[in-house]
Amino acid sequence: MNPSGESQASQAVKTNTRPGNDEAAPPAPGGLTAEAGAEQVTLRWMPSLESDFLKYSVYVDGIRRASVDPVTESQLTLEGLTPGRSYSFTVTAVDRSGNESVHSAPEAAVPQAKPVQVAIENGGFELGDFSGWKEWHPEGQAAAQFIDSDSPRGAYKLTHWAGSDYRQSTYRTLEVPDGRYKVQVWARTGGGQNTFRLEVKPYGGPELVKDMKGASGGSWTPYVIDGIEVRGGRLEIGVFSDAKAGNWAAVDDFELYRYP
Ligand SMILES: [Ca+2]
Numbered sequence: 169m170n171p172s173g174e175s176q177a178s179q180a181v182k183t184n185t186r187p188g189n190d191e192a193a194p195p196a197p198g199g200l201t202a203e204a205g206a207e208q209v210t211l212r213w214m215p216s217l218e219s220d221f222l223k224y225s226v227y228v229d230g231i232r233r234a235s236v237d238p239v240t241e242s243q244l245t246l247e248g249l250t251p252g253r254s255y256s257f258t259v260t261a262v263d264r265s266g267n268e269s270v271h272s273a274p275e276a277a278v279p280q281a282k283p284v285q286v287a288i289e290n291g292g293f294e295l296g297d298f299s300g301w302k303e304w305h306p307e308g309q310a311a312a313q314f315i316d317s318d319s320p321r322g323a324y325k326l327t328h329w330a331g332s333d334y335r336q337s338t339y340r341t342l343e344v345p346d347g348r349y350k351v352q353v354w355a356r357t358g359g360g361q362n363t364f365r366l367e368v369k370p371y372g373g374p375e376l377v378k379d380m381k382g383a384s385g386g387s388w389t390p391y392v393i394d395g396i397e398v399r400g401g402r403l404e405i406g407v408f409s410d411a412k413a414g415n416w417a418a419v420d421d422f423e424l425y426r427y428p
């Protein structure tokens with residue numbers, strides 16, 4: 169292969185092609201993958217190395233659906249697809265003379281349904297108190313959880329803080345139908361804790377955790393635990409801090425989504 173990625177053989181072919189009358193189509197794109205998401209599929213493939221390459225065409229069930237042009241990357245996300253239906257995808261490469269390659273090997277994918285939000289009363293602490301929430305902290309230590317004013321996420325948020333080393337859990341149990349769920353929460357923190365994390369106990373599977381120590385202090389960051397399989401009609405969600413004196417964390421807007 170020469171530095172432009174073309175073999176000597178194709179160079180030889182090109183010298184036999186009259187300028188302005190290119191009839192040599194590019195090779196079909198290789199390495200196509202199709203990753204299913206919520207009502208969408210993301211396609212990725214290997215970049216074309218042809219010197220006269222122009223763009224890609226993307227086909228869904230044999231019908232041209234999109235053109236990747238101008239080409240900045242060899243991938244495309246197709247949205248608005250029907251959940252539960254199997255789609256077949258192919259990609260072609262097109263050169264500057266309009267010659268189109270044969271289709272790539274097909275890849276199939278089945279888009280998932282979009283998750284539906286399940287209301288959590290006081291999930292954003294807007295009642296201004298701990299209604300619906302439980303807490304745990306070690307004996308002999310004062311509670312290190314507070315409801316205080318907030319902006320811009322409504323009027324109130326949850327804060328973990330203490331002037332000496334502390335451990336604090338703020339959690340609740342939700343009665344939900346069995347199924348597949350996603351939990352999201354927003355956090356800010358000055359960092360420094362031994363542990364600061366989102367915790368989900370699905371009562372039927374292993375405990376799931378998401379480290380949130382890396383959240384910014386100045387702007388809110390969302391954290392998600394996805395693909396939670398609930399068996400037994402109950403789900404516990406919460407945040408846990410194991411922190412040093414003066415460490416602080418702000419938490420708001422617990423959201424629960426169920427996949428249909
Ligand atoms: Ca060509």
Ligand SMILES: [Ca+2]
Pocket residue numbers: 292293294318321322323324325420421
């Ligand atoms: Ca709030």
